[in-house]
Structures are given as structure tokens and as C-alpha cells.
Amino acid sequence: MQSSRWDAQGNIYLVVTEPLTPELVRAEVGDTDGMLEVFRSGDDWVEIAIWNPDGSRAEMSGNGTRIAAMWLAEQTGAESVTVRVGPREIVARMLGDGMAEQDMGEIELGQPETVDGITFTAVVVGNPHAVVEGDPATITKIGPFLETHERFPRRTNVQVGRRVRPGEIEARVWERGAGETAASGSSAVAVAAAFGMQAETIRFPGGPLDVRFDGLRAFLTGPAVRI
Numbered sequence: 001m002q003s004s005r006w007d008a009q010g011n012i013y014l015v016v017t018e019p020l021t022p023e024l025v026r027a028e029v030g031d032t033d034g035m036l037e038v039f040r041s042g043d044d045w046v047e048i049a050i051w052n053p054d055g056s057r058a059e060m061s062g063n064g065t066r067i068a069a070m071w072l073a074e075q076t077g078a079e080s081v082t083v084r085v086g087p088r089e090i091v092a093r094m095l096g097d098g099m100a101e102q103d104m105g106e107i108e109l110g111q112p113e114t115v116d117g118i119t120f121t122a123v124v125v126g127n128p129h130a131v132v133e134g135d136p137a138t139i140t141k142i143g144p145f146l147e148t149h150e151r152f153p154r155r156t157n158v159q160v161g162r163r164v165r166p167g168e169i170e171a172r173v174w175e176r177g178a179g180e181t182a183a184s185g186s187s188a189v190a191v192a193a194a195f196g197m198q199a200e201t202i203r204f205p206g207g208p209l210d211v212r213f214d215g216l217r218a219f220l221t222g223p224a225v226r227i
């Protein structure tokens with residue numbers, strides 16, 4: 001299977017143009033965080049599916065969609081790329097030097113709630129998230145617990161973050177179907193939303209991602225490079 005390997009702040013995806021199945025994904029994903037299946041594309045748009053390492057499909061990935069946009073821009077020279085994932089469209093504007101800003105669309109922000117002693121805020125960024133304020137090191141316990149909790153019958157992505165200074169939050173992420181990953185674009189949006197819906201730099205182990213809001217509309221800025 002031919003593929004290209006891309007890195008977005010430690011989030012590694014394989015981009016493939018061949019049809020995928022859960023079995024094929026599990027066999028080919030290797031040490032990456034998932035696979036991006038390209039269905040079809042034009043000069044400035046691409047339609048993809050996002051596959052988790054366990055062979056399940058993800059509704060959304062901020063880093064994955066940015067990789068798909070840059071993959072196409074590398075071929076066509078497009079300055080703006082629309083990435084279609086199911087019913088959602090993400091528009092990525094190329095900034096140069098391997099950077100892009102994505103219009104992630106409107107998010108849904110819930111109220112804080114508590115299950116089994118863990119308080120979290122549910123956020124929908126095209127996919128589900130549960131954001132916990134606390135020590136990011138606890139992600140290895142809180143992440144798998146909340147991912148499969150009955151509160152989330154279709155499982156959820158989980159983040160644990162804490163503010164280190166105004167405009168900056170450190171966080172770690174447990175991705176549904178993938179486990180802990182070095183970074184996550186949709187998770188960065190979810191953390192910024194849960195911490196007050198204002199411009200933030202979210203620092204993951206893999207590197208920082210910048211988020212800003214216009215009302216409920218979220219914008220995500222970060223890098224992606226072919227490796």
C-alpha cells in the first residue's frame with residue numbers, strides 16, 4: 001500500500017488514496033495515530049475518512065484535517081483547502097512555513113458535570129470531548145476511564161489540562177480508539193472552549209497549537225509536515 005507519512009505536533013498520520021477497511025487499517029497503521037483515506041479531491045477540496053488505529057472511524061480530527069489540507073496544497077498549490085469529513089467541512093488557509101489556520105466551525109459547549117467523582121466539561125468539535133481541569137499527568141488514569149464510561153455510549157476523547165499563565169494551558173489527551181497521543185487539534189479547541197472560550201495556546205507534549213474564537217466558531221492554527 002502506498003502512503004505518505006505526516007506529522008502534526010507529534011500526531012502522525014498516514015495519507016492513503018486506496019480504499020480502507022478496519023482490518024486493513026489495523027494491519028497497516030503501524031506506530032502511527034491513524035490513517036487518512038482520501039475518497040476524492042479537486043484543486044482546492046478533498047474528501048476524507050479518518051481511521052483510528054483500532055479500525056474505528058473518527059468523526060473529526062483537527063490535526064488530521066490540517067494534514068489532509070496540506071497534502072492537497074502540496075500537489076495543487078492551493079492557498080485555501082476545504083476538507084470534507086462526513087457532513088462537516090473544515091477550511092484551512094495556508095500561512096506558509098508549514099503552518100495553516102483552520103476554520104473548525106461552530107462548537108457545542110456543555111456545562112460542568114461530575115461522574116464517579118470526576119468533574120468534566122463536555123465539548124463537541126464535530127467529535128465528542130470531555131475536558132477535565134487538573135494535573136495532565138493523570139490522563140493515563142482519567143482518559144481510559146472516561147472514554148468508556150456509560151455517560152458516553154459511543155466513547156469520547158478526554159483531555160486533562162491546567163492553566164500555566166494567562167493565554168496558555170498545558171494539556172495531555174487520550175484519544176478515543178487511539179489512547180494517549182502527543183497532540184490533538186480538536187482537543188486543543190475543546191480545552192480552550194472549556195477554559196473560557198478565549199484565545200489560548202494549548203501546549204501538548206508534541207508541541208503547541210493556537211486556538212481563537214469568533215462567537216461559537218473556533219479557529220485552530222498549527223503545523224503539518226511530510227516526514
